[in-house]
Amino acid sequence: MIDWIQVALLLALVLGSAPLLGRHLWQVYDNRSQPLLDGWLTPVETSLLRWVGDPGRPAEQAWDYLRPLLLSNILFGAVAFLLLLLQPAWLNPLGLPGVRWDTALHTAISFLTNTDQQHYTPEQTLSDFTQLGALQFLFFTSAATGLAVGFAFIRGLCGRPLGNFHWDLVRSITRVLLPLSLVFGLILLINGSPMTLGGPVTLRTLEGATQILGRGPVAAFEAIKQLGENGGGFYGANSAHPFENPNPFTNLLAMVAMFAIPAATIDAFGRFLGNRRQGTLLLLLVTGLFLGLAVVAIKAEQAGNPLLAPWLSGPNLEGKEVRFGAALSALFATITTGSMTGAVNAAMDSLMPLGGLVPLFNLFLQVVFGGQGTGVAYLLVFLILTVFLTGLMVGRTPELFGRKVEKAEVVYSSLILLIHPVFVLVPAAITIGFPALQGISNPGFHGVSQVVYEYASAAANNGSGFEGLGDGTVWWNLSAIVSLLGGRYLPIIALLFLAAGFSRKQPVPPSQGTLATDTGLFTVVTAVVILILGALTFFPVLALGPIAEAFSLPR
Amino acid sequence: MTLFRDALRALRLTAALWLITVVLYTLPLLGIGQGLFPAQANGSLLRVDGRVVGSALIGQPFATARYFLSRPSAVDYSTGKQPSSAPSNLGPTNPDLVKRITAASKVLQGAGLKDPSPDLLYGSGSGLDPHISPLAAEQQIERISAQRQLTPQQLRQMVRRHTEGRTLGILGEARVNVLELNLELDRRSP
Numbered sequence: 001m002i003d004w005i006q007v008a009l010l011l012a013l014v015l016g017s018a019p020l021l022g023r024h025l026w027q028v029y030d031n032r033s034q035p036l037l038d039g040w041l042t043p044v045e046t047s048l049l050r051w052v053g054d055p056g057r058p059a060e061q062a063w064d065y066l067r068p069l070l071l072s073n074i075l076f077g078a079v080a081f082l083l084l085l086l087q088p089a090w091l092n093p094l095g096l097p098g099v100r101w102d103t104a105l106h107t108a109i110s111f112l113t114n115t116d117q118q119h120y121t122p123e124q125t126l127s128d129f130t131q132l133g134a135l136q137f138l139f140f141t142s143a144a145t146g147l148a149v150g151f152a153f154i155r156g157l158c159g160r161p162l163g164n165f166h167w168d169l170v171r172s173i174t175r176v177l178l179p180l181s182l183v184f185g186l187i188l189l190i191n192g193s194p195m196t197l198g199g200p201v202t203l204r205t206l207e208g209a210t211q212i213l214g215r216g217p218v219a220a221f222e223a224i225k226q227l228g229e230n231g232g233g234f235y236g237a238n239s240a241h242p243f244e245n246p247n248p249f250t251n252l253l254a255m256v257a258m259f260a261i262p263a264a265t266i267d268a269f270g271r272f273l274g275n276r277r278q279g280t281l282l283l284l285l286v287t288g289l290f291l292g293l294a295v296v297a298i299k300a301e302q303a304g305n306p307l308l309a310p311w312l313s314g315p316n317l318e319g320k321e322v323r324f325g326a327a328l329s330a331l332f333a334t335i336t337t338g339s340m341t342g343a344v345n346a347a348m349d350s351l352m353p354l355g356g357l358v359p360l361f362n363l364f365l366q367v368v369f370g371g372q373g374t375g376v377a378y379l380l381v382f383l384i385l386t387v388f389l390t391g392l393m394v395g396r397t398p399e400l401f402g403r404k405v406e407k408a409e410v411v412y413s414s415l416i417l418l419i420h421p422v423f424v425l426v427p428a429a430i431t432i433g434f435p436a437l438q439g440i441s442n443p444g445f446h447g448v449s450q451v452v453y454e455y456a457s458a459a460a461n462n463g464s465g466f467e468g469l470g471d472g473t474v475w476w477n478l479s480a481i482v483s484l485l486g487g488r489y490l491p492i493i494a495l496l497f498l499a500a501g502f503s504r505k506q507p508v509p510p511s512q513g514t515l516a517t518d519t520g521l522f523t524v525v526t527a528v529v530i531l532i533l534g535a536l537t538f539f540p541v542l543a544l545g546p547i548a549e550a551f552s553l554p555r
Numbered sequence: 556m557t558l559f560r561d562a563l564r565a566l567r568l569t570a571a572l573w574l575i576t577v578v579l580y581t582l583p584l585l586g587i588g589q590g591l592f593p594a595q596a597n598g599s600l601l602r603v604d605g606r607v608v609g610s611a612l613i614g615q616p617f618a619t620a621r622y623f624l625s626r627p628s629a630v631d632y633s634t635g636k637q638p639s640s641a642p643s644n645l646g647p648t649n650p651d652l653v654k655r656i657t658a659a660s661k662v663l664q665g666a667g668l669k670d671p672s673p674d675l676l677y678g679s680g681s682g683l684d685p686h687i688s689p690l691a692a693e694q695q696i697e698r699i700s701a702q703r704q705l706t707p708q709q710l711r712q713m714v715r716r717h718t719e720g721r722t723l724g725i726l727g728e729a730r731v732n733v734l735e736l737n738l739e740l741d742r743r744s745p
Contacts, residue, residue, distance in 0.1 A: 051571070124639065169568070169572075189596060195587075198597065205615040206609070206737055206738070207615070207616060212633055215598045235640045235681075240640075241681045242613055243598070248722045317673055318645065318652065442644075442649045
């Protein structure tokens, strides 16, 4: 019972904060006045953009928005790659050497794409300087890039110019990510997350062993890791580590932080459209999907592992912390994969088969609140497809938000949806086909899940993993890079072209033949379309992995 | 030429954002941490006679009968040559999981725990879990009492003192901090 009260509390906080934060986002990205901030922040932002040399014009074509996005992202990634590869001696008390080239490249691209897959053990590989200068830097810039794309897409669908990338990027950091992270970082610090550059502590335990405690600027790192839906841990154990996530209170805030911005972005979309009902219905849609998945995951973990019945009973606690227990670990797993964060407070690899199916399904759908900025964009792509499909079924001209949905929109939407399975299933099939490449640590059906999960996590830009997988190899690093880049930049390009084309269309006044999209019925149909497209594309691999594993358990 | 101009813009943008997100963001939190919350900021270290004996947030390996046992750890509570943290990552149907649980169960039976609380058999998520469940502590009271000059009654009170309930009565699970409990054991009955 108390487990479900915690689920309700989480949802109350997320849905309660969505209109407040949503209003703020709308003001930021629609350039409305913000009396508390404008006075001192606007001059700073303006002079920064002037120094950068931005002409301040909104983009007229998709390429005008994309060009600075791609150029700056290449430089962000290059800075991180060089820092990882060379790993300077600054703030490096363990004297850690540079990271191997393929791991450095994979890590830089993984954090650049807001994914944060980690094929290394951070506390044994990275200095405090690299954690901050390479990874924390990308936490902010990758999240800000996502937000910029999300709101450019929203503007386009609402019939407006896409906006100015530099302006969106800078304001995402100065007005959204930085202030929220400072507050969350302070709360984490007070609750026990270290904030020091003093290096590790070596001590003698009560039984006489030598223990080494890795310390660092954890509170600052952790705050933007969660809020920016990044998810890359300061430590190998990620949010299960007591320094990253000291107690149930920080755990609750960490969960709210993962959903807060994507939920608010959906609310802000309604405000942009001038139809808040549409935003609220979409928010309820993803909340419904999330609840269904959370119930499956929590029930699976609470039921426990029948193979261990001779020795113990109760919930499955393998890979879980006592302070969180089975239910909160399953809930965290559902949130971290629904949002594209990828932080974990328990071992995903040790979840029960259906407990592991839920995160995998989330990675396939990509819309259960979804990634920073991109979540709402994918959701709207599903809306376009639903308008098209229902239009075909009932014989009405497909229209969305007062504009016609035509060939270009359907082609781009289909491309965006097809990119994902291509970058998951093709590399997974190749890797499974060559046992020397696999690195599978858990035999049987679970091994299939391990491989598919790694590519799904890369292509969805999530970053969590079935971490038993031996993924620190050249093959895994390079093949995951393909999925990381393909899953990030191809959809971004397609989204911006779709939005730019859509915004240039002549508005059509609503008529008798217009299908209203802001109704409960249409929202339910959209949910069904999401589930059918998600399930049909990926059902075969689900059957080979988690579903087969579930059936292999004794009843 | 426009490519050069745009690349220069991207370069300046990168430099500016690096300063903001790495230096300007981190320094205030470092300052507040070291200035106002030095205990937390430096890792919640526990000291006995001025010597650091552990962190209130990080567990330690306890295997001898004189101490309350801690949970199985995949990284021996970071007692190797490097700092470490990790779960076992054994899948639910992996035969190695059954083997490990069988072996751990035999060891615990040797320590007088016939039907041990599951958290003493299951490995933790971090490999550094500072807690065990109240049931796991209760099951060890009789053994500790025989090892130390303390009655079960006294031990039960100590366990209660180091037990933290659900936060606000709702969040998380009830738990006992093993290191703090064992430190008090050493203090009360060396």
